Amino acid sequence: MANSTNSVAVETRRASRSATAKKITVEIGRPIITIFIALLIGGVIILLMGEDPIFAYGMLFRGAFKGMSNIIATLQNTTPLLYTGLAVSLAFRSNVVNIGVEGQMLFGALAAGIVGYYVHLPWFLHLPLAIAAAGLAGALWAYIPAILKAKLNVNEMVVCLMLNPIAQLITSYISSYPLKAPGPTNKTYDILQTAKLPQFSKSSQFNAGFFIALVLLLIFWYVNNHTKKGYEWELIGQNPSFARYGGINVEKNIVQVFLVSGMIGGLAGAEQALGVYGAFYNGFSPGYGFDGIAVAMLAKFNPLVISLSALLLGALNSGSIVMQMMTSVTRDLVKVLQAIIVLLLAANFTLEMFRKKRKDDETLKKRPKTERKNHE
Amino acid sequence: MNDILTLDLITTIIRISTPLAFAALGGLLTFKAGILNIAMDGFMLMAAFVGVGTAYFTGNLYISVVAAVLSSMILSALFGYFNLKFKANIFIAGTAIGILASGLTAVLLKGVFGQMGVFTAGKVLRFPQYNIPIIKDIPVLRELFSGYTILVYMAYILTPVVSFVLYRTKWGLRVRAVGESPDAAASLGINVFSIKMQTVILSGFFCGLAGAYLSLDYVSLFSRDMTGDRGLIALAAIFFAKGDPVRTVAVTLLFGTAQGLSVRMQLTAGIAPQIMQIIPYFVTMLALIIVGVQAKRKHFNIEATTAR
Numbered sequence: 001m002a003n004s005t006n007s008v009a010v011e012t013r014r015a016s017r018s019a020t021a022k023k024i025t026v027e028i029g030r031p032i033i034t035i036f037i038a039l040l041i042g043g044v045i046i047l048l049m050g051e052d053p054i055f056a057y058g059m060l061f062r063g064a065f066k067g068m069s070n071i072i073a074t075l076q077n078t079t080p081l082l083y084t085g086l087a088v089s090l091a092f093r094s095n096v097v098n099i100g101v102e103g104q105m106l107f108g109a110l111a112a113g114i115v116g117y118y119v120h121l122p123w124f125l126h127l128p129l130a131i132a133a134a135g136l137a138g139a140l141w142a143y144i145p146a147i148l149k150a151k152l153n154v155n156e157m158v159v160c161l162m163l164n165p166i167a168q169l170i171t172s173y174i175s176s177y178p179l180k181a182p183g184p185t186n187k188t189y190d191i192l193q194t195a196k197l198p199q200f201s202k203s204s205q206f207n208a209g210f211f212i213a214l215v216l217l218l219i220f221w222y223v224n225n226h227t228k229k230g231y232e233w234e235l236i237g238q239n240p241s242f243a244r245y246g247g248i249n250v251e252k253n254i255v256q257v258f259l260v261s262g263m264i265g266g267l268a269g270a271e272q273a274l275g276v277y278g279a280f281y282n283g284f285s286p287g288y289g290f291d292g293i294a295v296a297m298l299a300k301f302n303p304l305v306i307s308l309s310a311l312l313l314g315a316l317n318s319g320s321i322v323m324q325m326m327t328s329v330t331r332d333l334v335k336v337l338q339a340i341i342v343l344l345l346a347a348n349f350t351l352e353m354f355r356k357k358r359k360d361d362e363t364l365k366k367r368p369k370t371e372r373k374n375h376e
Numbered sequence: 377m378n379d380i381l382t383l384d385l386i387t388t389i390i391r392i393s394t395p396l397a398f399a400a401l402g403g404l405l406t407f408k409a410g411i412l413n414i415a416m417d418g419f420m421l422m423a424a425f426v427g428v429g430t431a432y433f434t435g436n437l438y439i440s441v442v443a444a445v446l447s448s449m450i451l452s453a454l455f456g457y458f459n460l461k462f463k464a465n466i467f468i469a470g471t472a473i474g475i476l477a478s479g480l481t482a483v484l485l486k487g488v489f490g491q492m493g494v495f496t497a498g499k500v501l502r503f504p505q506y507n508i509p510i511i512k513d514i515p516v517l518r519e520l521f522s523g524y525t526i527l528v529y530m531a532y533i534l535t536p537v538v539s540f541v542l543y544r545t546k547w548g549l550r551v552r553a554v555g556e557s558p559d560a561a562a563s564l565g566i567n568v569f570s571i572k573m574q575t576v577i578l579s580g581f582f583c584g585l586a587g588a589y590l591s592l593d594y595v596s597l598f599s600r601d602m603t604g605d606r607g608l609i610a611l612a613a614i615f616f617a618k619g620d621p622v623r624t625v626a627v628t629l630l631f632g633t634a635q636g637l638s639v640r641m642q643l644t645a646g647i648a649p650q651i652m653q654i655i656p657y658f659v660t661m662l663a664l665i666i667v668g669v670q671a672k673r674k675h676f677n678i679e680a681t682t683a684r
Contacts, residue, residue, distance in 0.1 A: 003502065045480075045483060045487075048487070049483070049484075049487030050487075067435060097413070097465065097467060097468075099467055099471065137500075148665065148668060149555075150666070151666065151670070151672075152665065152668030152669060152671070152672055153672070154664050154665065154667075154668040157412075157467045158412065158615070158662060158664065159661070161414060161467070161478070161608065161611070162608075162657045162660050162661050162664070163657075163661070165605055165608065165654075166654055166657045166658060166661070167659050169650040169654045169657075170650070170654070171651050173430065173648055173650035173651065176648065176650070177648055193681055202500055204670045217453070233425060287475070290471060290475055293468060293471065295470075328487055328490075329483065329486075329487065330482060330483055330485055330486045330487075332478070332479040332480075332482035332483045332486075333479065333483050334479070335475050335476075335478060335479025335482070336479040336480050336483060337478075338475065339472045339475040339476035340472075340476070342468060342471075342472040343464065343469060343472045343473070343476070345459055346458070346462075346464035346469055347458050347462035347463070347464045347469075348462055348463040348464070
């Protein structure tokens with residue numbers, strides 16, 4: 001009897017271990033296959049343009065990682081994606097489709113730029129205040145879709161869709177007219193030295209914002225996995241009606257998730273305004289908000305994995321400059337790769353449906369056996 | 377103020393609103409089938425690029441329009457397939473298709489034509505302008521309604537056609553049924569996937585016309601990201617008009633006016649262009665809020681009556 005229970009335990013442990021192993025391979029496998037497919041399609045495009053894909057990708061890789069200055073530049077390109085990736089993934093994890101990160105980032109950057117120039121304080125107060133202002137601005141802008149969703153059940157995605165160009169036009173107006181610094185470019189006044197995020201390299205704008213982002217990732221990894229709030233946020237994404245029966249105020253949590261996600265979006269703007277440009281520049285973002293979606297989906301909304309997926313896309317962005325110089329393939333190829341990655345990851349492929357179905361069959365077959373064993 | 381509101385301005389508005397009207401008609405079909413089509417900018421951009429590219433190689437405007445429309449329809453089929461078959465979130469898939477079109481056209485612009493920003497199709501081809509028989513002899517109406525190219529007329533003629541198809545045909549009834557209650561429609565034997573897919577591909581057709589108009593008629597060139605959120609403005613118009621075809625196109629004229637005036641207002645009245653450009657999004661936001669409040673009030677009323 002003891003022997004049999006022992007063997008059952010061993011068997012189940014082995015089964016669960018192989019199941020987790022399978023799960024891990026599926027979890028890691030899918031993003032890797034996706035990246036591979038995207039690179040393959042990109043290669044075909046390069047080939048059609050009469051260039052050598054291996055040479056072009058080689059240049060991209062060299063541009064991203066060869067030598068210290070390139071590595072630093074890659075890290076600088078990675079930094080905004082850490083923020084936007086985290087902002088998107090916090091929201092998506094709770095099934096709050098915050099596609100308004102772009103607008104939240106613009107307002108964050110503008111707020112940081114304004115506080116960075118108009119407020120006079122010693123640096124240990126000025127810098128935190130400018131960063132806090134950016135987070136607050138992002139959160140406030142995210143409050144609009146949040147409250148409309150929670151109170152009036154207006155589709156948050158449609159609202160975000162309208163709010164992005166509104167944010168773009170408002171910040172563009174403010175930096176082009178009322179608060180425009182003299183000169184040909186539409187930007188606000190350069191921030192004071194006391195509000196600057198410290199830079200660490202002469203060749204690029206790599207700055208302390210990178211480390212702040214890493215700390216944020218750690219914090220939210222902890223919040224997601226080890227706190228009640230993190231569990232609630234996950235639950236409202238996975239099964240809102242179950243969460244509601246469990247006594248969780250779903251609407252309140254949706255608003256909270258939106259605010260936190262918007263705040264991090266705002267911080268992305270702070271890093272750009274206080275660390276990279278030293279002012280709010282109109283049109284500074286090449287679409288970091290969308291990049292954040294790609295980063296978040298590649299990382300399956302896991303804050304720790306975001307550091308890897310952001311590094312991947314940051315390296316693509318950074319290395320593509322060299323590719324563009326050395327071949328006739330422009331940097332825009334990276335956009336194509338990202339779009340393919342997002343499309344493939346957003347899709348629920350029939351292959352996976354098939355796999356799930358088979359797993360169900362297996363569990364059905366197994367059930368009588370284990371039940372029998374339990375009765376023994 | 378007088379020199380702002382001239383006949384010439386109204387002609388400009390009609391021309392500037394044409395791509396919006398095309399896109400709005402396409403978006404309307406998907407809207408009625410319960411799909412929020414945010415990939416329209418991508419469809420339009422692809423069509424605009426293929427249109428100019430084909431004009432460069434063939435020198436024939438009509439072949440170019442056909443090629444443009446086909447490219448847009450292919451992209452729309454891809455979008456439809458990912459959303460409807462593979463169940464990708466429509467907003468994410470739509471955004472991705474937009475980025476894909478933006479990146480791909482820019483890569484091909486350099487790769488095929490060796491240009492970084494702007495590309496003109498060799499010698500500039502122009503669509504002939506048509507005059508309407510009786511109206512062309514009446515002074516003011518002549519300036520307003522006559523002398524446009526075929527694509528402009530098409531946009532405004534297709535408006536009542538779309539309205540008719542949606543509200544007076546069996547197919548239109550099916551589209552609306554699918555949009556309002558897919559489960560009920562499916563239980564009546566309607567192939568929901570097929571109907572939705574048809575509307576998505578038709579929206580590709582309309583956006584193809586919009587893109588072809590932009591790059592072959594409105595201006596005779598392709599430039600990077602030249603659609604400039606027109607798909608989004610068209611979508612805003614649909615929301616603002618609550619999905620009625622004729623009203624939607626009327627709203628695109630209004631939004632087109634805001635666009636058309638943004639440059640003039642800056643020159644004549646010194647008003648920042650951003651203020652005019654923000655109008656479509658802003659009023660649509662307001663409309664969304666109003667609809668939300670109305671729906672909530674209705675809901676409350678129902679709850680109140682049932683409680684009694």
